[in-house]
Amino acid sequence: MTVILLLSVVFILPVSAESSGTSDSLIFSVSGKTNVVDPQTATMRNSGSVIDYGPLHIPKIVIASSDAMKASGTRAANTEIYDLVTFNSLIPVRSDTVTMPITLYGQTYTINLKKSNYDDLGADGRDSYQGTISGMSDSVVLFTVTDQNLLYGTVRFGNQSIVIYPVQNREYTARTVMPLHVVYSEKDLLQPSEPVPFCGNTDNMTSPPLITANSELSATRGGEYDWAYVDLLIVTDKNFYDLEADWIACAKDYLSEANYQFQRPDIKVVLRGSYLVSVQSMIEMSNDPRSVTDPYQLVMDKFPKEYLIMAQKDVCVYLGGKDASPTSPGYEYAQGMGANRHTWSQMVEDNSPGMYDGNRHSRVYNFIHEIGHTLHAYHELAYEWWDLVPPFRHITVMCGMYIGDSIQWDFSSSVPEYNGDATHDNAFVIRVYKHEVAALA
Ligand SMILES: [Zn+2]
Incomplete structure (x- = not known):
């Protein structure tokens, strides 16, 4: 146990400039590693080329919730309750412990993660991490990251539950260098009208x-x-x-x-x-x-x-x-x-x-x-x-x-x-x- 701890490296990411897009208003981002995609078009214009993300499976309830808020005037007509983002090399070195800065609604926090793979996959490029936001003991962070720039997970703090997951299908993900993710807070979702x-x-x-x-x-x-x-x-x-x-x-x-x-x-x-x-x-x-x-x-x-x-x-x-x-x-x-x-x-x-x-x-x-x-x-x-x-x-x-x-x-x-x-x-x-x-x- 001691040997493992000594060998593990605490990986601290450099805090670099914000990525393209309006990162300040993003629900969740990782400094220097998050790119924003316009939900209206779901296309990212990069060096003049447009990336085709294919059909997206954003849950209908997420889109319906966004539309309902716009219809009621709670949100501006050209905004959504969700963000579409891509990530670049989120956790490049899969150390047993990882410390990284994140932003939530523009506020910067530090998260401390420990690797927590509960499977027999070995080093296959997919790793699960569990941790907390520094200084918020009742917060929960669960991330599963892959070598294909995918992130499945959540950040929970206070009464907020922010979720992040890919929305492209397998075929289009395979041909996208930085696949598309949806990010939203569960408190913004409409609830089932009946059990x-x-x-x-x-x-x-x-x-x-x-x-x-x-x-x-x-x-x-x-x-x-x-x-x-x-x-x-x-x-x-x-x-x-x-x-x-x-x-x-x-x-x-x-x-x-x-x-x-x-x-x-x-x-x-x-x-x-x-x-x-x-x-x-x-x-x-x-x-x-x-x-x-x-x-x-x-x-x-x-x-x-x-x-x-x-x-x-x-x-x-x-x-x-x-x-x-x-x-x-x-x-x-x-x-x-x-x-x-x-x-x-x-x-x-x-x-x-x-x-x-x-x-x-x-x-x-x-x-x-x-x-x-x-x-x-x-x-x-x-x-x-x-x-x-x-x-x-x-x-x-x-x-x-x-x-x-x-x-x-x-x-x-x-x-x-x-x-x-x-x-x-x-x-x-x-x-x-x-x-x-x-x-x-
Ligand atoms: Zn049951």
């Missing part, structure tokens, strides 16, 4: 966990407060593979968010990812009609228990690239499903307006929620409370409905510093079951 039923809005558990029986399980495999390592096989279909700039970097970002929750001292689970890169497998997933009618059954059939045991994976996570319409009774409204050893999480927005919006917040909720089911967490133990002024509803992640920002990503817990009580304690359920799940393969 969106999730997991078919029925619980996967037939009965609440029996504490006595499971204490025996825990006793043979490790204590409640010992770490458990759950190995995930993350798979996708050709649709999501083609849609995302880099689907593995995207999945790594969501895995970072999940680990941020699961590694809490009252849960103590590490989720380790590995990714099925076979394009043939992705094509088969997309070609199967069940990718629309029953994606959960599809992933169970394609990667059955025997496959997972051979691959030494505990749980298979399917990031679905289609707007699914499950036909099974009770699951007509599902955008995600998870139980036993499989999860399916829809990564794209529903066509129905006001429904599941497929932005980063909804995707991360879906990802964490369904993995939560595989660790036996369930809807009925989600914890709900209200801010009185202004009235605002909060619910922890196992809530069986998607309600936009009201959905938090944390698990309910009876430990006082978290949200929950003795009868709303999914953290306890996960502690009881985690060693059993970690021992599946």
